[in-house]
Amino acid sequence: MKLSNAFSFLQDLWLGITIAFLPTLKSILRNPMLLLSPSKISQLYMTNVWLVFGDGVDGNAKDAKDTLISPYASGVVLDIGAGHGHTVRYLDRARVSRYIALEPNALMHPHIRAQADDAGFHEADGTLIILSCGAEDTKAILSTLALASPTENNSQPSAAPVDTIVSILTLCTVPDPERTVANMVRDVLKPGGQFLMYEHVLSARSDVAWWQRFWAPLWSVGFDGCRMDRASDVLMRNLKLKDEDGKNVGAWREMRLWRKEGEDEENLFFHSIGRFIRI
Ligand SMILES: C[S@@+](CC[C@H](N)C(=O)[O-])C[C@H]1O[C@@H](n2cnc3c(N)ncnc32)[C@H](O)[C@@H]1O
Incomplete structure (x- = not known):
């Protein structure tokens, strides 16, 4: 691997730091209590980073x-790690009945609201729901969605309520990704529902993977826990669910994984794109 490729991401890291540092510092000076909550500072910093990098x-x-996304997302769509809501730009309003944006960083919610409103999804009529929990908190996801769509006798939350889960550059950040994804697919995604992902992943090339593992701890400090060495494509391909007898079975009835056209194999943020249909 060329050394210039191995070090190229430092430019992005530096740019992110220089761009987001000052506004984050200003917020801390305005509210010094933030110093007691490093996770809030990290979220503030990430919001400032995404304001500059999100569109690019x-x-x-x-x-x-x-x-x-455009040809496949349909029905009730759950966007995990929605960020500033860029996914909503790709939803076909005629085929998507509800956009659920799951984003634990509440500072990003106003941006989601604005983009969703422009795309015709509104909280007032229930076509937009913003969840503040993490993707790992399936109980919170299910109970909020049950409240939003009460069953006739208001008793049991409805069974898996989501037709399409979308993950854009988020599986790199969720904690315990295998368990998180398995729980979401088992409990939140309807049978026959689809999981659409666009993620940067651990390279299959050992030299590129070596550098990804080397830089991952540094990058994750600068970018809110994002791991550049996560093999999200492998995790998704091999995902298992327990069947009625407690046996592990493949989670997907159908799957397709493909690469981003024209992407350099030596890119440390090498992307994988996938569409998975749940059993
Ligand atoms: C790189 S951004 C991607 C944002 C958006 N999907 C996009 O494509 O513009 C990753 C997002 O994941 C969110 N995130 C962090 N921890 C999460 C968790 N446990 N569950 C779901 N999302 C999480 C972050 O707040 C951030 O907005």
């Missing part, structure tokens, strides 16, 4: 999203 990252992924 979205533009860079547009072709992939046009082939992944």
Whole structure:
């Protein structure tokens, strides 16, 4: 691997730090109590980073999203790690009945609201729901959705309520990803529902993977826990669910994984795109 490729991400890291540092510092000076909560500072910093990088990252992924989200997302769509709500730009309003944006960083919620409103999804009529929990908190996801769509006798939360889960550059950040994804697919995604992902992943090339593992701890400090060495594509491909007899069975009835067109194999943020249909 060329050394220039191995070090190229430092430019992004530095840019992120320089861009987000001052506004984050200003907020801390205005509210010094933030110093007691490092996770809030990290969220504030990430919000400032995404204000600058979000549109560019979205533009860079547009072709992939046009082939992944626009033609397939339908019904009730759950966008995990919604960020500033860029996914909603790709939803076909005629085929998507409700957009659920799960984003634990509440500072990003106003941006989600604005983008969703522009795309025709509104909290007032229930076509937009913003969840503040993490993707790992399936109980909170299910109970909020049950409240939003009460059953006739208001007793049991409805069975898995989501038709499409979308994950754009988020599986790199969720804690315990295998368990988180398995729980979401088992409990939140309807049988026959689909999971659409666009993620940067651990390279299959050992030299590139070595550098990804080397830089991952540094990058994750600068970018809210994002791991550049996570093999989300492998995790998704091999995902298992327990069947009625407690046996592990493959989670997918159908799956397709593909690469981003024209992407350099030596890119430390090498992307994988996937569409998975649940059993
Ligand atoms: C790189 S951003 C991607 C945002 C958005 N999907 C996009 O494409 O613009 C990752 C997002 O995941 C969110 N996130 C962090 N921890 C999470 C968790 N446990 N569950 C779900 N999302 C999480 C972050 O707050 C951040 O907004």
